[in-house]
Every structure is written in C-alpha cells, then in structure tokens.
Amino acid sequence: MSETISVEAFRLLLDRAGIRVKPESFEDMRNAYTLLQAMRERVRTSRGYDAEPAHIFTPADR
C-alpha cells in the first residue's frame, strides 16, 4: 500500500491542477490520494520502448 502523501506535496499537486479543496475536506482527500497512487503503480509496469497505447479501434474493426 502506498504511503500517505505529505501535506506539502499534496498542496503542490492541488496548485498544479488549479483546484481548491475545502479545508474540512483536505485530510479526507489527502488520504484518498493513497488510493489513486495504488492505481498509478498498477498501470506502471515494466514495458519495452515500443509498447503501443491502445487506440479506439484497430483498423480491421472499423
């Protein structure tokens, strides 16, 4: 499980995204960020340089 992000780092992420969090929600959101971090780690597996992102459809399916 990911560690809870520091208050300073979380504020930085909020500022970068240009979003405000109500003071009463700040801790709730900071803890929820741990859930997002776990998802992030799951999609970041080892891949070769040539691993393609998915496209809407392969041409054969259009």
Add this chain to the structure above:
Amino acid sequence: MSAPLHFMTVAELAGAIAARTISPVELTKALIARVAALDGLTHAFIEVTADLALAQARKAEGEVMAGISRGPLHGVPVGLKDIIDLKGVRTTAHSHQLIDNWAKDDAAVTRKLKAAGAVILGKLATHEFAMGGPSFDLPFPPARNPWKLAHFTGGSSSGSGAAVAAGYVPAALGTDTGGSIRLPAAFCGIVGMKPTYGLVSRRGVLPLAQSLDHIGPMTWTVEDNALLMKVLAGHDPLDPASADRPDPAPEALLEAGVKGLRIGYVPSLGAQAEATEEVQSAVAGVAATLAGLGAVVEEVALPPLADFAACGLMILLSEAFAVHEPNIQARPELYGEILRDRLLLAGMIDASDYVQALRLRAELVAAVAQTMSRFDIMVCAATATPAPAITEVPKFGLFTKPPLTFPFNVTGMPALTMCCGFSAAGLPLSVQIAGHAFGEATIYRAAQAYEAATAWRARRPDLEAAGPASLAAE
C-alpha cells in the same frame, strides 16, 4: 392480456398497438399517471415531458390508424437518461452546473427513437454527470430501488434502472463508461446492454470519458433489449468513434437456442471482487442452466480484475477531468460533494499515468481477445453483492471495490447484465454475459435462452404496497 398495462413489455405493446387493441395515447396517459402517483417514492424522473409525449403518442396513433407502421417502438413510451439530449428540453446531468442547459437538438439516439415512432416520456435521474452519486446535495434527489426503497439503484443510469423496474416505462436508455448501464440493470433486476464501442452513436450525449463511453438500452426482457438495439445501432459519420459496420441484426438469433455454443465461465472475477455466496451460487446456476440447454461450458480465467480497474479508472478519471477542468477550477461549488471530490482526485493524474494506462489497455485487450478466441461468449458475475443501502455507498468505492463491469469497458466488448435470482432479502441478483466485438446477437441468443428457461421475469417489485412507511421500516 396477462400483465397490467404498465408491466407489459415492448414486444407485447407493439403487438397490441399494431392490432389496435391498445391506444398509444391511453398508454401514455396511463404511464404519466403512474409516474405521478408513485415516483415520489422512487425519484426516477427528473422531468416528465407530458405534453411532448402526448403529442408524439397522438401522432403515432394517427399513423397506426392510417395503416402506417414504424416498427415495434411505434407508440411505445421510452425514457432518456438526463445526459442524452432531447430537443427543447433541459439536459441537466442531474447537476446545478447545467440546471438551465436547454438542448438545441436531439442526440443521435433520440432522433432514432423518434424516427421509430417511440414516445419520449421524460428525462431520467443519473449520477451527476454520470459519475457522482448517489448524492443528496444535487438539485434532484437520487433514484431509489423499486425492489426496496432504502436501497441503491446502482449507477450511473439510476433513473433508467428504477423506471423500467417500476413499470413507468417499458424501456429506457442509459450510458455506460464503467458499468453505468449494467450495474443499475443488475441492482434493479432488469436487462441492460452495453454494446460494442462504436456500435451506437454518442453524438448529443454528454461525455464522461470519451474512449470508454457507450449508450445502450435497458428493458425488462431480453427480446425488448434486442428490439431497441436494432433501432439504436448504426454508423454515424458525425461521431468520430462510430464504427461503419453492417447491420448487427441483434434480434436475429433470439430463438436459436444455445446448443453447441461455447461459453467461458469466469468465476474468478467474482471471487476477486469477494462476491457473496448468494451471487456466486446464482451465477454458477446460470452456467449450469446454459450447459443443461446444450452449451459447452468451460471454466476460464481473465487477467486480474485489479488490472482492469486500475487501467479503466485512470483513463476514466483523466478524460473526465479534461471535460470538467474549467468548471472544477472556476466553480467547484456547483458540483455535488461526491463528483467534486472524485474530480479533484482526477486532477492529480499526470500525462504519463494516462499513457501508461492506455498501454496497459492494449495489453488487456490482447489478453482477453486471446482467451475469447476459444469461446462465443463469457459468463461472470455482474456485481459482488445485491444492491446495498443507498446511504452506504462509499465515495471512493470505485478504487476499493472495482466493478465487475469495468473489464468490458476497457476492451470495448459488448456485455449484458440480467436477473438470475433473488437474495434472501428479496433483492435481484444478476449475471453478466460478454461477447466478441459486434457480437451482440450471440449475447442476446444466450440471454434469451436463459430467460426462457427460468421464471425470474414473473416477479416484479410491488411499488403500490410500498410507501413512506415501508421506507421507514427498512
């Protein structure tokens, strides 16, 4: 006529309207009256478009009497999830953000329904922008489950699920980005189909996450669902994701039976979601029933549910944030708490996360395609539990309890959920049937065979017996 008017199916109504034994105007009036009498309990409708519906019903009736037929939806009332545009009517997305958003045109699917002679009875409740709910701080209350009013309908097509189960409309449209057609269909005990990505146009429907968004029908029976899909499917050159394919003929195999059909049964998905014993037993019962009808059923596994969830959620949140970024920055107070907080979290995903999720998506699509090459359809659980209490749905449940529907949004494959029993508490249990891309007809084939072999369609919610007292008792 075996069922009361409000519980008649699309197919039954079509036959009676064509035979002139049921009047579209009287039918529409009856359903409007039913909504007026009972929807104070269920909150399925945001707006009943009574004048428009009666005008459409009168037109349909005139055409029927003149011998003109527009097919099985002619004169049949249908509801629209309130992110689907209906010209001249508000599309609110159940949000203060769009409380005065009047649609200037019909969505492509609305246009198709109108051309088929359907009567649009109104706009139905949704989770806010198809992502935030069930919420109690929005301009309209959340829909409630007609089977037990204190319980969740599932979402985000919450009003669509409730309206069909309650007998307000025989059919409704929903949208599905992570399960938003199939989950309310499952919790409300009806049939919901997320078609193949690209089969049904998204034009005129508010986006949640464009690469995962689908529009599809929600009905009481499998046959009705196929009848609607027949109308909705088709290429739209104005939707960049629309597939230019031949008619999928979704209704073509309804009576073909399942003898020889190759079915991959995936109990491991439900197990990973910690599905209850009731759910797992009911889904195993579906596999056994289909095997008993002649299908060849083999147990099979898919990649981990957590991979689908991480991939789908990162893509969904990233694309949703891009849609909502200006508003979440400038006027966050106009969102309900649930959607606002989910979007705030979405704003912390960076571009590399998104692309890594897309790369994982390519890997998952390839893995599932390889497994599916041995089968015609797959069968697995639709949800891990019956509908929970409406007050017990966690804000970040998508992270902690990923829906079993997400894999098929990630792959774009068609998938349907339908009732396969009831819990000890009397809530519906549901199964999910997925198929090959553009293989809707085969899904309907299996679903119809299962429905015909079981008696679950004989049971309906008893909304007339429900009331504020029953809500308090729950």
